[in-house]
Amino acid sequence: MTDPIRIDRRDGWHRITLNRPDKLNAANEAMLAALLAALDDAAADPACRALLLTGEGRGFCAGQELGPAVLPGPDGPPDLERLASSYHHEVIRRLRALPIPVVCAVNGVAAGAGASFALACDIVLAARSASFVIAFARIGLVPDSGASFFLPRLIGEARARALALLADPVPAAQAELWGLIWRVVDDAALAAEAEALTAKLAAGPTAAYALIKQAFAASPSNDLAAQLDLEARLQGAAGRGADFAEGVRAFLDKRPPVFPPPVFPPPVFTGRTG
Ligand code: T3D
Numbered sequence: 631m632t633d634p635i636r637i638d639r640r641d642g643w644h645r646i647t648l649n650r651p652d653k654l655n656a657a658n659e660a661m662l663a664a665l666l667a668a669l670d671d672a673a674a675d676p677a678c679r680a681l682l683l684t685g686e687g688r689g690f691c692a693g694q695e696l697g698p699a700v701l702p703g704p705d706g707p708p709d710l711e712r713l714a715s716s717y718h719h720e721v722i723r724r725l726r727a728l729p730i731p732v733v734c735a736v737n738g739v740a741a742g743a744g745a746s747f748a749l750a751c752d753i754v755l756a757a758r759s760a761s762f763v764i765a766f767a768r769i770g771l772v773p774d775s776g777a778s779f780f781l782p783r784l785i786g787e788a789r790a791r792a793l794a795l796l797a798d799p800v801p802a803a804q805a806e807l808w809g810l811i812w813r814v815v816d817d818a819a820l821a822a823e824a825e826a827l828t829a830k831l832a833a834g835p836t837a838a839y840a841l842i843k844q845a846f847a848a849s850p851s852n853d854l855a856a857q858l859d860l861e862a863r864l865q866g867a868a869g870r871g872a873d874f875a876e877g878v879r880a881f882l883d884k885r886p887p888v889f890p891p892p893v894f895p896p897p898v899f900t901g902r903t904g
Contacts, residue, residue: 642680642829642832643679644675648686659713666720679833679834684821690739691748693745694713722776733751733824736748738759739799740762745764749777754810756813756814757802760802761805762805765797784809785810841868844860876890
């Protein structure tokens with residue numbers, strides 16, 4: 631049987647490829663379990679300083695696999711709450727908890743939870759031919775896997791509500807214009823651009839990146855005062871770190887910085903002090 635996920639370990643980064651191309655990489659339990667393991671593997675590997683998530687074939691991910699597993703059976707209706715909590719939402723939690731930058735290369739259609747997986751990543755590139763479909767309502771479901779969290783924050787509530795209710799496809803170029811993703815790339819250039827970007831991030835200030843991600847993770851639930859407190863503490867930690875020392879030295883020496891391998895786990899700052 632073909633592995634539902636492929637992991638390529640490169641110099642300083644991993645690429646995870648969703649690998650069920652005949653189903654547009656729709657997610658079943660085996661694929662989701664393998665994806666969770668691949669994310670854990672990246673998190674546990676100190677040599678992995680960035681991650682690239684993409685899909686095989688003409689789709690990125692068509693969301694939950696629609697098949698017998700999600701139809702009513704002899705034991706009654708499917709338990710989607712269990713499926714969401716144990717699998718799809720674990721993927722989102724782990725993607726967001728990774729201290730390293732996560733790039734998503736959306737190589738084709740991203741639908742339902744597949745769109746959510748992309749939106750949970752730090753930087754999303756999409757092939758010009760790709761599209762995003764908030765497909766849940768088409769089949770009588772509600773946006774999950776963080777879709778109702780990410781969409782209004784990224785594109786505003788008016789667009790988010792319309793996409794969730796109408797489930798119209800959003801072409802990649804429109805997604806870029808709206809700020810749903812970072813950038814559209816010509817189809818033929820997507821893989822190379824995404825790999826170059828991930829490699830660049832892998833050579834970047836990994837410890838500082840972890841702190842930057844903490845700032846953005848806390849921002850939606852903080853008021854300005856709390857966010858300023860947090861930024862000060864994060865900056866304090868960054869200022870004590872080797873990345874900053876190297877960054878300043880390199881600036882003064884007029885040479886590119888060579889950031890050291892990170893010390894994991896990075897310090898975690900939450901809430902407000904006093
Ligand atoms: O508990 C929980 O949390 C449940 C989780 C729910 C989260 C969700 O993700 S709900 C949303 C589930 N996904 C969808 O509703 C999308 C279904 N797919 C589509 O609407 C379309 O396939 C696309 C818009 C994504 C792409 O359309 P198109 O015309 O480019 O391709 P296609 O011909 O429809 O699909 C190609 C093949 O992939 C086809 O198989 P075939 O006929 O060639 O053998 C199709 O059946 C298969 N496929 C696509 N999506 C799925 C799928 N097979 C199973 N499950 C899918 N989700």
